Amino acid sequence: MKREIFCHCHLVTPGAEIADAAIEIENGMIVRVGQGTPSWALGGRDVAGRLVLPGFIDVHCHGRNNVDFSDGDAEAVAIIAENKLAEGVTTVLPTTLTLPETNLAAALRAVAAYDGRRGCRIPGVHLEGPFINPKCVGAQNPEFVRKPDIAEVDRLNAIFPVKKVTFAMETEGGNDLIVELLRREIVPSCTHSAATAREFASGYALGLRNLSHFCNQMTPLHHRDIGLVGSGLLYGDLNLELICDKLHISPEMIKLVFKVKGADRVMLITDAMRAAGMPEGEYTLGGLPVHVGADGAARLTSNGALAGSTLLISTALKNVVEVTGLPLTEAVKSTSLTAARSLGWTKFGRIEPGCVADLAVLNDDYSVAMTVVDGEIRYRHG
Numbered sequence: 001m002k003r004e005i006f007c008h009c010h011l012v013t014p015g016a017e018i019a020d021a022a023i024e025i026e027n028g029m030i031v032r033v034g035q036g037t038p039s040w041a042l043g044g045r046d047v048a049g050r051l052v053l054p055g056f057i058d059v060h061c062h063g064r065n066n067v068d069f070s071d072g073d074a075e076a077v078a079i080i081a082e083n084k085l086a087e088g089v090t091t092v093l094p095t096t097l098t099l100p101e102t103n104l105a106a107a108l109r110a111v112a113a114y115d116g117r118r119g120c121r122i123p124g125v126h127l128e129g130p131f132i133n134p135k136c137v138g139a140q141n142p143e144f145v146r147k148p149d150i151a152e153v154d155r156l157n158a159i160f161p162v163k164k165v166t167f168a169m170e171t172e173g174g175n176d177l178i179v180e181l182l183r184r185e186i187v188p189s190c191t192h193s194a195a196t197a198r199e200f201a202s203g204y205a206l207g208l209r210n211l212s213h214f215c216n217q218m219t220p221l222h223h224r225d226i227g228l229v230g231s232g233l234l235y236g237d238l239n240l241e242l243i244c245d246k247l248h249i250s251p252e253m254i255k256l257v258f259k260v261k262g263a264d265r266v267m268l269i270t271d272a273m274r275a276a277g278m279p280e281g282e283y284t285l286g287g288l289p290v291h292v293g294a295d296g297a298a299r300l301t302s303n304g305a306l307a308g309s310t311l312l313i314s315t316a317l318k319n320v321v322e323v324t325g326l327p328l329t330e331a332v333k334s335t336s337l338t339a340a341r342s343l344g345w346t347k348f349g350r351i352e353p354g355c356v357a358d359l360a361v362l363n364d365d366y367s368v369a370m371t372v373v374d375g376e377i378r379y380r381h382g
Contacts, residue, residue: 002027004375005044006359007037009052013351014264014333023052025357028374033352047361050369053332054349055090055358056313057339059126059164060212060241060269062095062285064276069094069125070286072106074113081119083277085371085379087270087312088360091121091336091348093163095271097286098129098140101152108159120373121358124163127156128212131167131177132192138217139300139307140192141286148177153186162186163343166212168193169203178206187342189241192217193228200231204238210342213271214240214257215249216306233260239342241269242334244316244323245309247297251323258324263333267342268316273298273308318366335360 004025011021011033022041024032034041062068065083067076077094084092094111096104104127114122129140131148148167156162164187167177181188189210190203196219200208211218211232219227226233232240233256240261244254248271258266270276275283275292282301283290285308289301296310313335320331336358337349347356361370371379 002375004357004372004377005041006047006052007041007044008046008049010049011052011351012328012332013054014337014349015329017329020049021052023351023357023359025375028357028376030351030353030355030357047370051328051362051364052351053088053328053360053362054336054351054355055360055371055373056088056317057091057267057336057348058084058087058089058270058313059093059267059339059343060095060128061092061272062097062308063274064272066274066278066283068274068285069111070097070099070103070107072103072110074110077110077114077122078119081114081116081122084120085373086277086368086381087314088362088368088371089120089313090358090360090371090373091123093124093126094122095126095128098132098137098144099286100144101155104130104156105159108156112160118378120371120378124161126164126166127153127162128166129192131165131171131174133168133171133194136168136192136194136217138192139285139288139290139305141288147171148173150177150180153181153184157184157186164189164210166191168195169208170195170199175203175206178203178208182207185344190218190228194219195228197226197231200228204231204235209237210239210241212241213248213269214242215253216243233257236265238265239338240266242266243271243309243311244268244319245296245311246319246323247295248306248309254320254323258320258326263326263330264338266334267339268313268320268334270311270313270316271309272311276310276312278310314360314362314366314368
C-alpha cells in the first residue's frame with residue numbers, strides 16, 4: 001500500500017478552507033482530511049503553510065517548451081506532460097489543430113505512446129478543429145478546414161480516446177455532429193464560429209453545453225443578435241473556457257464573466273502553444289509562423305492575430321483572483337472542478353475523502369512549489 005501524509009497545509013478546496021490541515025493519501029486516493037495535526041498525521045510531510053489546492057486540469061493546451069502535441073512525436077508529448085507539472089497541472093487534454101487527418105492520427109498515436117509515469121495525467125485528447133468556420137479560423141490553418149465528419153472522429157477515437165471536439169456548430173452537419181458526439185460521450189464545444197443566437201439555440205436544444213476559448217473567434221455580443229458571446233452569458237448551464245492572460249480578454253471582461261456565470265461554470269485554460277515556458281522569439285503554430293514578444297503575446301507573423309498563448313494555469317488563477325476579488329475558495333472551482341464536471345469526472349477537483357489525490361502546492365505568489373499526481377510527488381521546485 002502506498003501512503004503519503006501532508007501536514008501544515010493551507011488547504012483550499014471549492015467552498016471550504018482550512019488554515020492548518022493534514023491530508024492522508026492511500027493508493028492515490030484521499031482517505032482523510034483533518035484540522036491541525038491529528039495523531040495519524042504525526043511525522044507527515046510538512047508543507048510549511050503553503051496553499052494546497054486540487055490539482056489543475058487544463059482541457060485546452062497545444063504545447064510547451066518548444067514542442068507541440070500536433071508534432072506527432074512521443075518524446076514531445078512526454079516533454080509537455082512533465083513540464084505542465086511546473087504549473088500545478090495534474091491532468092491535461094492534448095489539443096490538436098486544424099490539420100490533415102494523417103497528421104491528427106500521428107499526433108494521437110504519439111499521445112497513446114505516453115506511459116504517464118513521470119508527467120501529468122492524459123486521459124484523452126481535445127480536437128480543436130478541423131470542423132471550423134473558414135471565416136473564423138483565427139490562427140488555425142485555413143487550408144485544412146473541412147465539414148463535420150463523425151467518421152473521422154471515430155477513426156481518431158480508435159487510436160486514443162477523444163474527450164472533446166471544438167467545431168463550428170452552424171456549418172453543414174454541425175447539429176448532427178452534436179448528436180453523434182454526445183452519443184459517444186464526447187463533449188461537443190463550439191468556437192471558431194459565426195453562429196447566430198438562433199443557430200446556437202438549436203445546438204443547445206440538442207445538448208451543446210460548452211464554448212471553447214470564450215469570446216475569441218466567435219460572434220460578439222450585439223444588441224440585435226447576442227451571438228455566441230451573449231448566449232454564453234445568457235444560458236446559465238453553459239461551461240465556458242477562458243484564457244485569463246489579460247490579452248485574449250480584458251480584465252473587465254474577466255470580471256464580467258465571473259460575475260454573470262460564477263466560477264463553477266468557468267474553466268481556466270491556457271490554449272498554450274509551443275512558446276509557453278520559452279523566451280520571446282520566433283515559433284510556429286500548425287505550420288504558421290508566430291512571433292512572441294516581450295509581453296508574452298504570441299501573434300501570427302502574417303497579420304498579428306493572437307496565436308494561442310504562453311500562459312500558465314497558475315498565472316491565470318492569480319490573474320482571476322486579482323481582477324475579480326473572488327475568495328480563493330470560489331476561484332479555485334475554475335482551475336479543476338468545472339472542467340472535471342464538464343467531462344463527467346466525479347472524483348476530481350476537490351480535496352476530500354474519496355477523491356483522487358491530485359494536488360497543487362503553491363507559494364503565496366502563486367508560483368508552484370510541488371505537484372502531486374495520484375498521491376505521488378512528481379514535481380518539486382528547488
